[in-house]
Amino acid sequence: MTLSYGRQWINEDDIAEVVKVLRGDWLTMGPTVDAFEESLAEYAGVKHAVTFSSGTAALHGAMYAAGLGSGDFAATTALTFVATSNSVIYTGATPIFADIDDTFCMNPAEAERTIESHGGHVKAIIPVSFAGYPFEIEPFRKLADKYSAVLIEDASHAFGGDRGNHKIGFDADMTTLSFHPVKHITTAEGGAVLTNNDNYARRLRMFRNHGTTRNESEFVDEAPGPWHSEMQELGYNYRLSEVHCALGLSQMKRLDEFVARRREIAEMYFSQLAGVEGLTLPPEKSGHAWHLFIARVKDELHGEFFAYLRDNDIRLQVHYRPVPLQPYYRKKYGYKAGDFPQAEKYYRQAVSLPIYPLMTDDDVLRVCGVIKNFAWR
Numbered sequence: 084m085t086l087s088y089g090r091q092w093i094n095e096d097d098i099a100e101v102v103k104v105l106r107g108d109w110l111t112m113g114p115t116v117d118a119f120e121e122s123l124a125e126y127a128g129v130k131h132a133v134t135f136s137s138g139t140a141a142l143h144g145a146m147y148a149a150g151l152g153s154g155d156f157a158a159t160t161a162l163t164f165v166a167t168s169n170s171v172i173y174t175g176a177t178p179i180f181a182d183i184d185d186t187f188c189m190n191p192a193e194a195e196r197t198i199e200s201h202g203g204h205v206k207a208i209i210p211v212s213f214a215g216y217p218f219e220i221e222p223f224r225k226l227a228d229k230y231s232a233v234l235i236e237d238a239s240h241a242f243g244g245d246r247g248n249h250k251i252g253f254d255a256d257m258t259t260l261s262f263h264p265v266k267h268i269t270t271a272e273g274g275a276v277l278t279n280n281d282n283y284a285r286r287l288r289m290f291r292n293h294g295t296t297r298n299e300s301e302f303v304d305e306a307p308g309p310w311h312s313e314m315q316e317l318g319y320n321y322r323l324s325e326v327h328c329a330l331g332l333s334q335m336k337r338l339d340e341f342v343a344r345r346r347e348i349a350e351m352y353f354s355q356l357a358g359v360e361g362l363t364l365p366p367e368k369s370g371h372a373w374h375l376f377i378a379r380v381k382d383e384l385h386g387e388f389f390a391y392l393r394d395n396d397i398r399l400q401v402h403y404r405p406v407p408l409q410p411y412y413r414k415k416y417g418y419k420a421g422d423f424p425q426a427e428k429y430y431r432q433a434v435s436l437p438i439y440p441l442m443t444d445d446d447v448l449r450v451c452g453v454i455k456n457f458a459w460r
């Protein structure tokens with residue numbers, strides 16, 4: 084059987100919950116959306132959870148709520164999925180990038196350097212808990228305070244992880260999640276923003292629903308009758324349906340189990356692969372959510388190693404090519420090879436091994452066996 088780097092785990096309960104919604108009265112913006120949002124907020128210990136049609140839409144919402152617009156800068160990491168910085172561009176603002184440190188997350192000193200080189204004008208700082216690694220929040224909180232920026236954590240890789248003695252979800256001013264099938268829980272497509280800030284939550288809810296509100300206390304005009312609603316800002320249709328939320332709500336029951344299993348698999352990799360010369364294992368930290376298990380091999384073996392595992396029915400991935408070096412970013416902003424040496428070095432060496440809760444111990448041992456048999460030299 085082919086193993087890939089990640090996949091969902093749908094059980095009969097999940098299917099039954101989705102079918103129940105399909106037989107009911109509400110297909111969108113009904114009680115299941117509310118229940119899923121409550122479940123997310125309660126899990127993370129945060130006041131508001133606002134769902135979106137994708138993790139990317141959730142990021143766009145967070146950038147909007149933070150007030151980003153044309154002429155603004157937002158600082159993020161060179162090593163992330165393109166959605167993180169694309170969402171900045173959607174608002175008309177300009178993303179600026181910082182190199183990574185040896186946790187693979189944004190290097191706070193590099194972030195400060197980038198911000199300073201743009202005159203200290205930064206409206207949002209967006210670190211990513213990369214692969215599920217809960218980066219140190221304090222240095223970024225200090226930067227956000229220093230530059231009066233909104234701190235947004237892209238926690239698409241880290242839902243269910245812990246920072247200190249609490250769940251990831253409220254350390255930043257807003258925390259975004261993705262429910263894509265490879266993430267910790269899935270709604271097929273979907274995402275959410277977590278926040279303790281009432282004003283951000285209000286803006287996020289408007290933004291995902293065409294910029295409209297039915298909340299009387301927010302009306303600008305006098306209401307001629309109970310049908311009255313107002314479009315006050317330009318928003319989008321970024322709603323997540325009842326069907327998707329039914330799946331998400333059902334998956335939430337197993338989130339802790341999913342994360343625990345990911346941690347077990349990571350432990351197995353560490354113990355099985357510790358002695359393999361030529362293979363570098365990823366940075367560890369308690370609270371790690373292990374969305375990805377990223378090993379590194381020497382530059383000159385990278386292609387060969389990748390192909391060899393493919394030949395053995397193990398479909399690796401490389402997460403990710405540094406975003407500013409993508410053709411669109413090079414052309415638009417003039418970035419070039421050598422601008423982000425740490426992220427580029429990482430990219431020449433990284434491979435994401437299979438890790439997902441449905442993997443059996445035998446699957447993990449098979450991957451380790453294949454890796455040990457590679458012609459290391």
Ligand SMILES: *Cc1c(COP(=O)(O)O)cnc(C)c1O
Nearest residue numbers: 137138139164166239261262263
């Ligand atoms: C998955 C992911 C997203 C959001 O992706 P969607 O597919 O839109 O849900 C954003 N940022 C990172 C780092 C991701 O891995």
